Amino acid sequence: MSVQPPVDATLARSFGLSAEEYAKVLDILGRPPSLTELGVFSVMWSEHCSYKSSRVFLKQLPTKAPWVIHGPGENAGVVEIGHGLAAVFKVESHNHPSFIEPYQGAATGVGGILRDVFTMGARPIANLNALRFGNPALPVTKRVVDGVVRGIGGYGNCVGVPTVGGEVNFHPAYNGNPLVNAMTVGIAAVDRIFLSAAAGVGNPVVYVGSKTGRDGIHGATMASAEFGKDAEEKRPTVQVGDPFTEKLLIEACLELMATDAIVAIQDMGAAGLTSSSVEMAGKGGVGIDLDLDSVPQRETGMSAYEMMLSESQERMLMVLRPDREDVARAIFEKWELDFAVIGRITDTGRIVVRHLGQVQADIPLAPLADQAPLYHRPTVDAPKPAVLNAARVEDRVGLASALETLLGCPDLCSRAWIWDQYDATVGGQTVKRPGAADAAIVKIEGQAMALALTIDCTPRYCAADAEAGGRQAVAEAWRNLTATGARPLAVTDNMNFGNPEKPEVMGQFAAAIRGMASACEALNFPVVSGNVSLYNETEGRAILPTPVIGGLGVIDDAAQAVGIALRPWLDLVVIGASRGWLGQSLWLREIGGREDGAPPPVDLPAERAAGDFVRAQIAAGAVRACHDVSDGGLLVAVAEMAMAGGTGVRLSTGPRDIPGHAYWFGEDQGRYVLAVAESAALIRAAEAAGIPAVRIGTSGGAGLTLPDGGTISVATLRAAHERFFPEWMGS
Amino acid sequence: MKAGIVLFPGINRERDMAIALERTSGHAPRMVWHTETDLAGLDLLVLPGGFSYGDYLRCGAMAAQSPVMRAVRDHAARGGYVLGVCNGFQILTEAGLLPGALLRNAGLRFISADCHLRVERADTVFAARYQRGAVFRAPMAHGDGNYFADEETLDRLEDEGLVAFRYATPAGKVLPEANRNGSARNIAGIYAPNLRVLGLMPHPEDLVDPLMGGEDGKPLFEALAAA
Numbered sequence: 010m011s012v013q014p015p016v017d018a019t020l021a022r023s024f025g026l027s028a029e030e031y032a033k034v035l036d037i038l039g040r041p042p043s044l045t046e047l048g049v050f051s052v053m054w055s056e057h058c059s060y061k062s063s064r065v066f067l068k069q070l071p072t073k074a075p076w077v078i079h080g081p082g083e084n085a086g087v088v089e090i091g092h093g094l095a096a097v098f099k100v101e102s103h104n105h106p107s108f109i110e111p112y113q114g115a116a117t118g119v120g121g122i123l124r125d126v127f128t129m130g131a132r133p134i135a136n137l138n139a140l141r142f143g144n145p146a147l148p149v150t151k152r153v154v155d156g157v158v159r160g161i162g163g164y165g166n167c168v169g170v171p172t173v174g175g176e177v178n179f180h181p182a183y184n185g186n187p188l189v190n191a192m193t194v195g196i197a198a199v200d201r202i203f204l205s206a207a208a209g210v211g212n213p214v215v216y217v218g219s220k221t222g223r224d225g226i227h228g229a230t231m232a233s234a235e236f237g238k239d240a241e242e243k244r245p246t247v248q249v250g251d252p253f254t255e256k257l258l259i260e261a262c263l264e265l266m267a268t269d270a271i272v273a274i275q276d277m278g279a280a281g282l283t284s285s286s287v288e289m290a291g292k293g294g295v296g297i298d299l300d301l302d303s304v305p306q307r308e309t310g311m312s313a314y315e316m317m318l319s320e321s322q323e324r325m326l327m328v329l330r331p332d333r334e335d336v337a338r339a340i341f342e343k344w345e346l347d348f349a350v351i352g353r354i355t356d357t358g359r360i361v362v363r364h365l366g367q368v369q370a371d372i373p374l375a376p377l378a379d380q381a382p383l384y385h386r387p388t389v390d391a392p393k394p395a396v397l398n399a400a401r402v403e404d405r406v407g408l409a410s411a412l413e414t415l416l417g418c419p420d421l422c423s424r425a426w427i428w429d430q431y432d433a434t435v436g437g438q439t440v441k442r443p444g445a446a447d448a449a450i451v452k453i454e455g456q457a458m459a460l461a462l463t464i465d466c467t468p469r470y471c472a473a474d475a476e477a478g479g480r481q482a483v484a485e486a487w488r489n490l491t492a493t494g495a496r497p498l499a500v501t502d503n504m505n506f507g508n509p510e511k512p513e514v515m516g517q518f519a520a521a522i523r524g525m526a527s528a529c530e531a532l533n534f535p536v537v538s539g540n541v542s543l544y545n546e547t548e549g550r551a552i553l554p555t556p557v558i559g560g561l562g563v564i565d566d567a568a569q570a571v572g573i574a575l576r577p578w579l580d581l582v583v584i585g586a587s588r589g590w591l592g593q594s595l596w597l598r599e600i601g602g603r604e605d606g607a608p609p610p611v612d613l614p615a616e617r618a619a620g621d622f623v624r625a626q627i628a629a630g631a632v633r634a635c636h637d638v639s640d641g642g643l644l645v646a647v648a649e650m651a652m653a654g655g656t657g658v659r660l661s662t663g664p665r666d667i668p669g670h671a672y673w674f675g676e677d678q679g680r681y682v683l684a685v686a687e688s689a690a691l692i693r694a695a696e697a698a699g700i701p702a703v704r705i706g707t708s709g710g711a712g713l714t715l716p717d718g719g720t721i722s723v724a725t726l727r728a729a730h731e732r733f734f735p736e737w738m739g740s
Numbered sequence: 741m742k743a744g745i746v747l748f749p750g751i752n753r754e755r756d757m758a759i760a761l762e763r764t765s766g767h768a769p770r771m772v773w774h775t776e777t778d779l780a781g782l783d784l785l786v787l788p789g790g791f792s793y794g795d796y797l798r799c800g801a802m803a804a805q806s807p808v809m810r811a812v813r814d815h816a817a818r819g820g821y822v823l824g825v826c827n828g829f830q831i832l833t834e835a836g837l838l839p840g841a842l843l844r845n846a847g848l849r850f851i852s853a854d855c856h857l858r859v860e861r862a863d864t865v866f867a868a869r870y871q872r873g874a875v876f877r878a879p880m881a882h883g884d885g886n887y888f889a890d891e892e893t894l895d896r897l898e899d900e901g902l903v904a905f906r907y908a909t910p911a912g913k914v915l916p917e918a919n920r921n922g923s924a925r926n927i928a929g930i931y932a933p934n935l936r937v938l939g940l941m942p943h944p945e946d947l948v949d950p951l952m953g954g955e956d957g958k959p960l961f962e963a964l965a966a967a
Contacts (some may be wrong), residue, residue, distance in 0.1 A: 014780055152871065155913075159849075162850050163850075166852075166881070166883075167750070167752075167791040167792075167794060167795075168752065168753020169753065169790060169791075252791070252794065253749075253750050253791060253793065253794025253796065254794075256749075256750055256752065256791070256794075257749055257750070344749065345749065350812065357807040388806070428852070429849075429851060429852055429853050430849055430850045430851070430852065431852055432850070432852045433787075433852055433881075434756075434852070434879045434881060434943065434946045434952075435752055435753055435756065435881060435946075436755060436756060436949075437753075437756035437759050437760070437945065437946050437949075437952065438952070439952060440951055440952060440953075442953075452952075454755070454759075481904075551741075565953055568951055
């Protein structure tokens with residue numbers, strides 16, 4: 010930088026620090042900060058790094074269970090899965106960068122979440138993603154979808170971690186603010202989990218991976234503000250991904266982790282060298298001295314400020330045992346990655362940054378963490394919408410036409426165009442690929458067991474009633490795992506909301522957390538990791554509240570996992586109560602042209618009972634196929650099973666007291682469609698357990714025979730289902 | 741047959757390949773680092789899939805210059821067996837061990853989906869457990885699998901019977917709609933003239949277990965294990 014601006018409250022404001030926050034900085038230091046120090050404070054106290062608006066609410070989430078090894082607070086959550094192994098997983102957003110530069114924004118989102126997982130000693134075995142885009146009619150949406158999908162594929166395919174699941178929705182509320190949430194799952198030995206707390210005065214602090222450049226400076230601050238019309242101008246704050254280096258970094262780190270060299274390790278994610286060094290030393294209760302002259306640099310003439318704030322990708326920071334430095338260096342040389350000792354652990358409790366012979370920053374770590382801003386932001390609860398009376402909603406089109414329309418609409422159509430661009434089989438352990446089951450099934454190499462993985466949220470429910478929607482998101486994830494036969498274990502959450510300084514947005518956040526907490530509690534499904542993304546607004550318009558839930562379960566015998574594909578001559582039984590709930594349903598929006606009513610409530614005890622029953626039936630080997638009932642209701646669920654298996658279904662008449670369209674397209678929660686050889690035994694067992702169970706049809710033939718007399722061939726359904734994406738994207 | 745898997749930086753399907761080889765032969769393959777030059781004792785060298793050197797240059801171009809490739813060439817020249825899958829196929833063409841090149845997929849997008857392959861000849865060590873004309877399924881996962889060679893080379897490959905597999909419909913028809921990456925003459929895999937070097941784009945190694953959706957790829961590895 011040629012001319013340095015004066016470091017004062019005005020500059021602090023432009024760095025995202027409020028007047029009160031800047032006053033606190035002055036108080037902590039007892040003097041005005043240097044430019045580098047101001048940079049450190051501003052990123053550490055950004056919403057993205059400090060969770061200053063959300064922390065008070067996040068505390069309400071249940072985080073404990075006997076199988077939880079590490080809950081929130083580490084790089085990722087860790088749960089025990091048996092046989093001495095642990096699953097390590099987390100979801101993280103890269104929303105803002107993905108709008109500014111879709112390919113790199115999404116790609117580096119995948120890279121970042123991979124590092125959060127392998128930094129704990131886990132080999133990544135699966136990626137998932139949750140995506141939200143704006144109105145498909147807008148050209149910008151097409152461009153963003155294309156870039157995001159290419160970016161996720163470009164990174165994930167190259168590092169060789171299969172992308173096995175995900176979800177996509179469209180809504181105009183995401184026009185200027187798409188969501189890209191990426192989730193990674195890894196496997197580690199229970200007794201070989203690596204943490205980030207630094208220890209050992211005098212121990213070397215080692216930098217490995219890519220060189221540091223000027224990319225992504227102040228990315229964390231950018232991710233903590235709304236977009237105005239100048240969003241495009243923020244492109245230089247987006248980082249550029251290098252999946253090849255990431256692949257080498259994974260292999261080198263895992264090779265080093267097999268030795269006893271590492272004391273602590275953390276990836277350089279948001280706020281790069283600043284957050285990794287501050288958090289490692291802070292958590293360990295030690296101090297850290299950094300010598301920036303030793304940092305591998307991609308460009309010349311970088312200042313201390315730039316190096317501390319750079320978000321160059323594919324970098325890790327480690328504290329090593331001093332006598333193991335050579336072992337570590339040899340491994341990184343083998344993988345042709347930079348390896349540099351850039352500092353030492355001290356007992357000062359301070360971070361001291363030197364560059365070109367000068368101290369550029371000297372900050373006490375305890376107050377930097379302890380006095381980080383914490384806001385109890387005002388909340389306003391939105392009025393709850395009235396329950397829609399389904400009997401007053403006329404059906405003008407009939408079942409067959411509505412089904413064809415729904416199966417072809419952007420929110421329900423086949424995602425094959427997307428997942429065909431993601432390598433789903435690399436690793437050779439993918440038991441159920443995208444679309445084959447309600448959750449992806451990935452086997453643990455060398456074991457009989459497999460993980461079940463899903464990621465879910467229904468934002469239109471959350472927009473209508475954030476508490477009900479938060480509860481539903483957790484329940485749906487739990488249901489999707491259950492539908493494969495897996496035992497749900499834990500959750501990672503990605504809270505995507507608007508500007509927290511607006512009471513109505515904070516009210517949505519608080520309500521969603523209440524709903525999620527109630528479901529996690531009732532389903533014994535704790536939250537072990539997560540991410541908060543606020544300020545998802547463009548020109549003052551917020552996105553729909555989108556609390557994305559990543560769910561992980563385990564199935565002891567991978568061969569027992571059940572998919573959704575129907576075979577001929579099976580009975581179809583719906584488990585759970587159907588009441589014809591049309592409020593906030595896709596039928597109401599796509600066919601009725603309305604987006605109103607209360608969303609379908611989740612009855613948690615009934616949810617638990619139905620799920621436990623279904624899981625037991627699958628474990629007993631009684632179930633040939635299983636699909637939860639979600640978007641589009643019962644008829645869409647049956648159609649999806651028919652299309653997956655290539656067989657038709659003859660459906661029975663529904664109950665007389667519910668209008669046909671409400672029964673077949675209503676989105677009552679807590680339901681599953683099971684395909685079994687003979688329904689009588691299943692229904693008896695369900696009744697004995699007090700769980701509603703109704704036979705709704707028999708598979709076979711070439712089409713769906715509908716209860717109102719209409720028929721529609723599976724080929725026609727597939728054509729309708731598969732049309733949208735290829736036509737839209739022109740391929 | 742004693743097998744070795746050649747590891748280039750950025751390769752990512754070496755585990756899949758090792759599992760397939762071990763499952764069918766009962767022996768774990770030797771892992772060969774790209775700087776090694778002594779391959780004595782190995783009968784089969786496998787170049788697995790992935791993104792060697794990130795494929796930041798032409799796919800496979802960097803790996804083809806590795807020290808180990810001199811040894812791979814010597815091995816092939818001595819009549820040793822070589823199997824290159826996906827990036828491995830690309831590396832073999834870049835190294836001149838097989839003719840032609842793999843271009844960007846016709847649709848310019850990465851394709852991860854099952855395809856069907858028609859076995860063009862079964863009288864080779866690789867295809868001995870298939871029937872000629874049989875069709876088997878295999879996952880493909882590549883952005884650059886569009887096989888290209890000039891007409892003269894393609895005619896020679898056909899005349900000399902060096903086309904190993906073609907993209908086909910499940911019923912075995914070699915049609916354009918079965919050829920998603922746009923390969924010349926639906927070619928999915930080719931042999932060197934001595935029939936001991938095979939390159940192919942799809943991944944038979946990912947379909948050797950009913951749990952993962954089938955065993956269509958297993959005969960290829962069983963044949964190698966038995967040879």
